[in-house]
Amino acid sequence: MAKERSRLRLVEPGSPKEGDPSGADPSGADPSASGPSGVEASGRVSGEAHAAIDPRDREAVFRRFAPYVARIGLRLLGRHEEIDDLVQDVFLDAQRGLDELREPGAIKGWLATVTVRKAQRRLKLRRVRRVLGLDEGADYTQVADDAADPTSRHTLAKVYAVLDSLPSDERVAWSLRHVEGERLERVAELCGCSLATAKRKIAAAHQRILVELEVDG
Amino acid sequence: MDELTRTLAKAREHVTTKDDEVVLDRQWRGLVAKRRRRTVVKVAASAALVLLAAVGAWRMVPTSAPTETATSPSLRLPDGSMVFFLDADTEVTPRVVADARIELELTRGRARFDVSRLPERAFVVDAEDVRVTVVGTEFVVAHETDEIEVDVLEGRVRVEAGDEDRLLRAGDRARFAAHRAASSAVEAPVEAVAMGVASGTNGETASAAPEEEQVVREREPTRTAPAANGTADREATSAREEATSWRALAEEGDFDAAWTALSAADDVRTTDVDDLMLAADAARLSGHPNEAVTYLRRVVDEHTNDSRAPLAAFTIGRVLLRSRPAEAADAFERAARLDPASSLAQDALAREVEAWHRAGRQERARALAEEYLARFPSGVRVDAVRRFGGLD
Structure with missing residues (x-):
């Protein structure tokens, strides 16, 4: 009945403090710095980039942002076969919020918020299905695109296999930080939790992943 | 930055989707179809609600039905029991799903459990340190910050919380401390809890203080030991x-x-x-x-x-x-x-x-x-x- 609150740390003596419970890299490096997301900490993009889009023009919004939603969805879920369905669900549920948006620059942030919520719900149900024996896992070697080198492909496959065993809230927080490359503040915002909670979830997921990857050498 | 973080910083650019027109067209067609289906369902549901309201008014039946209104089960179990998630963030994890025993854990939010009547099968729901055991019934468990609320809609359930072991019948609703250390301090029928809250801040503080003290004593046993x-x-x-x-x-x-x-x-x-x-x-x-x-x-x-x-x-x-x-x-x-x-x-x-x-x-x-x-x-x-x- 106890909640999972592992504090097992994996920082080996002499190595950098890779298990920083803050979830931030002790080196000061920010995963979002090299990330492709391009979204500001607030989740907004510059108004200039999307000034031409009317948030109420459903098809225009869809065609502009569906690839972005799909990419976040894939990074959170890890399964290509679920992405079409997720994208459609996101735009269906996001529509009411989009109708109320006044600034085109806020579209992307709003869609990201809905995507994270939708993905989190799917991951919860996936866990349940898995426990019931209704989900047999996936071949995560396919999660990386064709241009990925073997090392990246192998690492990503192992990471996504481990992610399937994590609580969905920790998984999402960690994926947003380390796969999507979001800033910690934005992770907290997208997950609907405090910055401290986001850091704790990221750190918990990170140490579990390190434990399991350590096994594979 | 650890090795994993470095590797992912390079690898994540390869976790991406094809965003060509073919994919976009396929997704857009699916979205339109889904929107149409959803509209049909909404209209049908609205019609059904109107019909129900009309029938209800005609029969003048008092509304003693449960207030929880999830309509389709979020989880169907092999024995036919159903779980309805009542909050967006509800989290239920099956621990044991076998012929003789089903054990679920409610880790967050509220859920309604509609349990098939199978006397030979034990059905257990855990929420923190509170355990609800049933034979065949329908009940709601709400996982709140410090308390677990159990609301029995039909049949009977047994609730174990710390040293307490209570039998609740249809219509009973009770709250229990989520964590064993404070269970006896907080457990009370919901009416009593509601009165405490309604009486203002003092009522809440009065019940919270002993709980907090107990937790502190348990975690730091040396602090209260006399020297x-x-x-x-x-x-x-x-x-x-x-x-x-x-x-x-x-x-x-x-x-x-x-x-x-x-x-x-x-x-x-x-x-x-x-x-x-x-x-x-x-x-x-x-x-x-x-x-x-x-x-x-x-x-x-x-x-x-x-x-x-x-x-x-x-x-x-x-x-x-x-x-x-x-x-x-x-x-x-x-x-x-x-x-x-x-x-x-x-x-x-x-x-x-x-x-x-x-x-x-x-x-x-x-x-x-x-x-x-x-x-x-x-x-x-x-x-x-x-x-x-x-x-x-």
Whole structure:
């Protein structure tokens, strides 16, 4: 009945403090710095980039942002076969919020918020299905695109296999930080939790992943 | 930045989707179709509601029905029981799903359980330290911050919360403290709790204060212990400082210093899995593997139902793999048994193969290797399993 609150740390003596419970890299490096997301900490993009889009023009919004939603969805879920369905669900549920948006620059942030919520719900149900024996896992070697080198492909496959065993809230927080490359503040915002909670979830997921990857050498 | 973070920083650009027009067209057509279906469902639901309202008004039936209105089950169990998630963030995890027993854990939010009447099958819902056992009934469990609310809609349920063991009947609703330390302080019929809240801040504070005190006493037992004399008092103060010290040092990753402080304080709280895991880290990562195993074994043996027990067992296996491989194999086997549905189980089985190989039990290693390959033909450790199992 106890909640999972592992504090097992994996920082080996002499190595950098890779298990920083803050979830931030002790080196000061920010995963979002090299990330492709391009979204500001607030989740907004510059108004200039999307000034031409009317948030109420459903098809225009869809065609502009569906690839972005799909990419976040894939990074959170890890399964290509679920992405079409997720994208459609996101735009269906996001529509009411989009109708109320006044600034085109806020579209992307709003869609990201809905995507994270939708993905989190799917991951919860996936866990349940898995426990019931209704989900047999996936071949995560396919999660990386064709241009990925073997090392990246192998690492990503192992990471996504481990992610399937994590609580969905920790998984999402960690994926947003380390796969999507979001800033910690934005992770907290997208997950609907405090910055401290986001850091704790990221750190918990990170140490579990390190434990399991350590096994594979 | 650790190796994993560095690797991912480079690899994540390859986790992306094709965004060509073909894909966009396909997704857009699906979206339009879904929107149409949703509209049809909404219209049908609205019509049904109007019809129900009309029938209800005609019959003048008092509305004693449950207030929870989820309409389609979020989870259907093999015995026909259904679980309706009542909040967006509800989280229910099945622990045991077997013919004779179903155990679910409500970790967040509220859920309604519509349980099939099967006397030979036990149906249990855990929420923190509160356990609800039923035979055939319908009830709602709400996981709140410090309390668990149980609302019986039909039939009877048995609720175990700390030292209390109560039978609730249809129409009963009661709240229990989420955590055992404070269960008797808070448990009361919901009406009483509601009155306390309604009476204002004083009512809430009056019930919260004893709970908080109890928790503090449980977590820091030395704080309230009377000192026999001044020396003992100083020693107690010193011990507390040491205790704070080793935990802080371990949290910061200074495991050598943490182990030194821990050895001096010798106050690991064996009832606290966090403390045991942290002490095991301090020992293991400061070069004291045998001591680490001692702490980890306490987690596995005394907190078997804790979600960290499989990880503790797995870590025992890793620590002992080279020095005592047969014991390591047993630990890996236990890790897999404690959490058979996780990816940890897959790795544990692979490691068990290696452990038996190292222990000289090649037949056993081979048999397990064959089992691994049958269960996880695309497993990430297929190569190692084949090698250690002698299947190459």
